[in-house]
Amino acid sequence: MMKVGELREKLAKYKKEELIKIAAEFYKQLPKAKxxxxxxxxxxxxxxxxxxxxxxxxxxxxxxxxxxxIINAKEGNYIKPxxxxxxxxxxxxxxxxxxxxxxxxxxxxxxxxxxxxAQLLSGLYGVLCQAESLxxxxxxxxxxxxxxxxxxxxxxxxxxxxxNEGKAAVVNKGIELMYTHNFGGYYExxxxxxxxxxxxxxxxxxxxxxxxxxxxxxxNGFAPxxxxxxxxxxxxxxxxxxxxxxxxxxxxxGFAMHIGLFEYDEAIAFFDQHYYxxxxxxxxxxxxxxxFDEGLKDQIKQQLKQAIKRGVQPRxxxxxxxxxxxxxxALPVYFV
Numbered sequence: 001m002m003k004v005g006e007l008r009e010k011l012a013k014y015k016k017e018e019l020i021k022i023a024a025e026f027y028k029q030l031p032k033a034k035x036x037x038x039x040x041x042x043x044x045x046x047x048x049x050x051x052x053x054x055x056x057x058x059x060x061x062x063x064x065x066x067x068x069x070i071i072n073a074k075e076g077n078y079i080k081p082x083x084x085x086x087x088x089x090x091x092x093x094x095x096x097x098x099x100x101x102x103x104x105x106x107x108x109x110x111x112x113x114x115x116x117x118a119q120l121l122s123g124l125y126g127v128l129c130q131a132e133s134l135x136x137x138x139x140x141x142x143x144x145x146x147x148x149x150x151x152x153x154x155x156x157x158x159x160x161x162x163x164n165e166g167k168a169a170v171v172n173k174g175i176e177l178m179y180t181h182n183f184g185g186y187y188e189x190x191x192x193x194x195x196x197x198x199x200x201x202x203x204x205x206x207x208x209x210x211x212x213x214x215x216x217x218x219x220n221g222f223a224p225x226x227x228x229x230x231x232x233x234x235x236x237x238x239x240x241x242x243x244x245x246x247x248x249x250x251x252x253x254g255f256a257m258h259i260g261l262f263e264y265d266e267a268i269a270f271f272d273q274h275y276y277x278x279x280x281x282x283x284x285x286x287x288x289x290x291x292f293d294e295g296l297k298d299q300i301k302q303q304l305k306q307a308i309k310r311g312v313q314p315r316x317x318x319x320x321x322x323x324x325x326x327x328x329x330a331l332p333v334y335f336v
Contacts, residue, residue: 056103059111066100066120069093073127073136093137094145097124101148105156107163114164121157122177128153129181151191154178158199170199171208175253179216179246189249190293193256206257210270213254217274222247224276244276251275252290259294268299280312288318292335301325 014022057065072078077085078093101124103109104117128142129150136142143150157177162170174196178189200206222243251274258267268287277283284307291300304314304322314322317336324332 059109059113059116062100062103063116063120065096066104066124069096069100070123070127073131076136078137079135091138094142094147097128097142097146098148100124101146101153101156105160107160114160118157118160118164118173121153121160125153125157125177126181150188151195154192155195155198158195162199167199167201167205168208170196171205172212174199175209175212175216178253179250186289189252193253196253197256197260200257200260203261206260210254210257213250213257217247217250217254220247220250222276224278248275248277255290259296264296264299268303280307281314284312284314285318288321289335292321292331295331297325297329297331300331 072085073093075082075084078090081087101121104121104124106112107114107117109117127136128146131137131142132140137145139145143153154177158170158174161173165173178192178196200209220243222240224244251271254274255267255271258264258270268291271287271290275283275286277286284303287303288300291303301322304318307314321332321335324330
């Protein structure tokens with residue numbers, strides 16, 4: 001490749017007309033960003049050249065890269081020998097995801113398509129959720145590896161949906177996104193739920209969320225095993241267990257929506273109707289934990305007293321909690 005000094009020597013030999021022709025051909029070959037950077041120099045040759053800004057990938061290029069990543073992840077190409085992902089790049093998937101997330105999250109891109117961006121981010125989010133239980137990468141903690149928490153990733157998707165379609169779409173698509181993927185545990189789901197609730201700024205949106213949640217509960221088709229039936233090793237049926245988990249996540253979400261509307265009795269009724277747990281005492285413990293997180297002392301006292309009256313024997317921690325409430329008329333700082 002010719003160096004700048006060599007170029008100067010060659011150009012010095014050409015006539016004016018030849019230089020104009022060469023310059024015009026050079027200009028045609030330049031990308032738009034470099035043409036804009038040279039504009040000032042063309043109009044004023046004595047001026048300093050404008051620095052060329054680094055141009056990122058176009059949205060179409062990001063789409064191709066994102067879709068390729070998702071396919072390669074699901075096919076295990078980041079953990080096994082293959083010709084699609086070179087060995088040197090397999091451990092770099094986390095940097096790729098971080099870069100894609102950053103680029104797709106920008107709501108003011110010159111080539112923005114917020115609907116497509118939200119769709120691509122949802123795809124990335126989904127494959128990282130799946131990677132927590134499936135061997136897509138060498139780690140079972142993909143969000144930590146990428147350096148973006150699950151709730152922040154989720155929030156970036158909802159933000160784009162809201163900008164593009166409004167808050168009503170956030171309700172429907174946000175719940176579907178939470179419903180589609182299984183989650184690690186109580187606190188992880190609660191953090192996602194808190195992000196979701198942050199977008200529901202008026203009561204109508206919470207009622208819409210309750211309606212959507214109820215609809216998905218019906219569509220889920222989860223049916224608890226019949227009492228007094230033979231043990232069919234229901235607990236070992238993965239499909240049914242997944243449906244049970246999704247059912248209970250939806251029940252928890254519906255409970256939270258009613259709480260957000262200060263409909264405490266309705267929240268408890270929604271939980272009782274939809275949350276499945278074979279052991280009544282365990283179900284009571286989960287309900288009390290949810291009520292404790294909301295600081296609902298009186299409702300906890302009521303539920304524990306009613307359970308005892310029905311013949312349920314609460315575990316010692318619940319009895320200790322009830323004793324504190326009855327003695328101090330207050331909740332303790334912690335309850336595990």
